[in-house]
Amino acid sequence: MRSVWVAVRVIREISRDRRTLAFFFLAPLVVMTLVYYAIKDDQIVNIGVVTRGAARFFEMDFISTLEMDKDVRMISMPIPDEETDPQTLDRLIRQELATGGADGVLYMGEKMITDRFDGREGTLHLYVEGSKPIITSAVFGAIADAMDELAASLPVVIDSSCSSLCAESVNNKPMVLEKHYSYGSDDYRMVDFFLPVLPAFFVFFFTFILSTITFQRERLRGTLERLLVAPVGFYQVIAGYVMGFFTFASLQSIIVVAFILKLIQFDFTWSQTLAFSVVVLLTMLVALNLGLLASFLAHNEFQALQFIPLVILPQIFLADIIWDINGFPMFFRIIAWVLPLTHANAAARDIMIRNNPLSNSWMELLILAGFIVVIFTVMTLVAQKKDKSI
Amino acid sequence: MNAGTVSTEYILRMEDVVKTFGGFTALHQTSLTIPGRMVFGLLGPNGAGKTTLLRLVTGLISPTAGKLTLFGGLEPGASAARAMIGYMPQSLAIYPNLSVVENMLFFGRMYGMGEGALKTRIDEVLETIELSGRRDDILANLSGGMVRRALLGTTLVHKPKLLLLDEPTAGVDPVLRIKIWETLRKLCDEGTSILITTHHISEADRCDRVVFLRSGVIIGDGTPDDLTRQYQADDLEKAFVVATKEGVAT
Known part of the structure; x- marks a missing residue:
């Protein structure tokens, strides 16, 4: 019976904590929704087709076959029909990939089809952006399937192990497949894609936890109140906290970055490492301010703990760490835009994978700095309201 | 008015x-007007408004109406006023992973004390709170009574003119309670004004002047002897009970 009374007491107490109840019942639904959108479809890819010479006559065959794949979205390539110079075509195709218009482009040059009909190997050019292995592999897969499908009517055998349809092809000698990567290469691994975003994620995660809990303790213990009675400005206290955490978070950033670079075993330049560190440090400052804000919003340590999954989980799903956000509905894409790690990851990949200078990520850096200013402002307003009204 | 100059008119x-x-x-x-150089007690049950009054004096909260001034004209919350106040809340508002002396150094620096003067002052305060021998001990390794004395030490380190103590002896054993009161009396004799909240009658009896508070209303004000006489009681406890029943504001 006493156990029952304990249970009654627990139920009564929790049912009066609306925030805990909302978290308890709604959080799993939110997470399950995110998981659903993350895994419900195969990756959708944008593919363009560029044909020259005799291949032009078969362009619609390629397009309609690729379109049969529900995970392929065909795009029209903004390249003039009269342009035939291979070097100019190469540049224009890469430009389209760089702007994000296309994930992959199938290019069949002047002689490709005639070579095939004449029994020669011929060369099929496949352009990919290359920085996202999931997308790259989806593009390769879709094109291989389409070629396999077309093999009975056209001499486009992509490899010797294709389906029985290949046997009916007028030329079942596999084509030479020339892959053109804007970034990376055939050796580019999935891990190379993920590792550059991990330092920002871990620094964000641990800094957020450390600052939330530590500052919550400062408030509950009453030491913050004592500091506010002393001739110390609120901003001075916060600035002190930022500097104190900065020491540890910077050290953590250095250790994590060094470890990751060692793990990837890539030869990164010093300027690349320095640029990467700037992104990680900005991320840390966002997390630090967000942690302080969470500690002010929470009434106790238990509520402070609830902020951890609330802040971290959406970023795991939506911040482009594992899943491409483009597969999610617009609502989630908007949420993704207001998540700091989305921008930190975009900058980290731009620096580490695409080897672009820090200045190329100016927009992401500006957004991260904006996050710091906005969160700091909200935090000081919340803090002053909380600590001056009770 | 500069920090360090205190009006003798009122605190x-x-x-x-x-x-x-x-x-x-x-x-x-x-x-209410409280002159300087005295131990002034706020006596009342829980929820009587003692802590609210104390927090108004610190400037942590502002009055909804009326006017409150310190040291002859300073607004609570003004930097000069804050520099002259030492505030000891009910909770153990001190850093458990720092040593006694590290805590005192920290709070002294928060009050802008110079390093030389601060170190000399810490030695004095450590003598006063009888923790000289444990100065380098981490607070987490000290007994509850020692931590409370260290807390008092951090409140005294910048030589406040006005000491605000919110139930400083709550949960303290009788021996330590006597020691704390001896320290307070000594500080008062040296010129510090002390405003102390308590719900212990025996402690109120040690004050120079006492205010009875109930539900946010002053229902008695005077020396312990005056109040005892005023309510025709044998002692302060009985006077408080009578005042509470009558609910008369003086």
Whole structure:
């Protein structure tokens, strides 16, 4: 019976904590929704087709076959029909990939089809952006399937192990497949894609936890109140906290970055490492301010703990760490835009994978700095309201 | 007025001060003048408004109505006023992973003390709170009584002119309670004004002047002897009981 009374007491107490109840019942639904959108479809890819010479006559065959794949979205390539110079075509195709218009482009040059009909190997050019292995592999897969499908009517055998349809092809000698990567290469691994975003994620995660809990303790213990009675400005206290955490978070950033670079075993330049560190440090400052804000919003340590999954989980799903956000509905894409790690990851990949200078990520850096200013402002307003009204 | 110069006229003056939180009035229209160099007690049950009054003096909260001035004219919350106040809350508001001396150094620096003067002052305060021998011990390794003494030490380190103590002896054993009161009396003799909240009658009896508070209203004000006589009681405890029943504001 006493156990029952304990249970009654627990139920009564929790049912009066609306925030805990909302978290308890709604959080799993939110997470399950995110998981659903993350895994419900195969990756959708944008593919363009560029044909020259005799291949032009078969362009619609390629397009309609690729379109049969529900995970392929065909795009029209903004390249003039009269342009035939291979070097100019190469540049224009890469430009389209760089702007994000296309994930992959199938290019069949002047002689490709005639070579095939004449029994020669011929060369099929496949352009990919290359920085996202999931997308790259989806593009390769879709094109291989389409070629396999077309093999009975056209001499486009992509490899010797294709389906029985290949046997009916007028030329079942596999084509030479020339892959053109804007970034990376055939050796580019999935891990190379993920590792550059991990330092920002871990620094964000641990800094957020450390600052939330530590500052919550400062408030509950009453030491913050004592500091506010002393001739110390609120901003001075916060600035002190930022500097104190900065020491540890910077050290953590250095250790994590060094470890990751060692793990990837890539030869990164010093300027690349320095640029990467700037992104990680900005991320840390966002997390630090967000942690302080969470500690002010929470009434106790238990509520402070609830902020951890609330802040971290959406970023795991939506911040482009594992899943491409483009597969999610617009609502989630908007949420993704207001998540700091989305921008930190975009900058980290731009620096580490695409080897672009820090200045190329100016927009992401500006957004991260904006996050710091906005969160700091909200935090000081919340803090002053909380600590001056009770 | 500069920090360090204290008006001898009064240390605290409240004129028709009211403090409400939402629809709840924690302190009703209260007027009170406290001269310097005395131990002034605020006696009342839990929820009487003692802590609210103390927090108004610190400047942590502002009056809803009325006027409150310190040291002959300073607003609470003004930098000069804050520099002259030492505030010891009910909770153990001190850093458990720092040593006694590290805590004192930290709070001294928060009050802008120079390093040389601070170190000399810490030695004095450590003598006063009888923790010289444990100065480098981490607080987490000290007994509850020692931590409370260290807390008092951090409150005294910048030589405050006005000491605000919110139930400083709550949960303290009788021996330590006597020691704390001896320290307070000594500080008062040296010129520090002390405003102390308590719900222990025996402690109120040690004050130079006492205010009875009930539900945010002053229902008695005077020396312990005056109040005892005023309510024709044998002692302060009985006087408080009578005042509480009568609910008469003096």
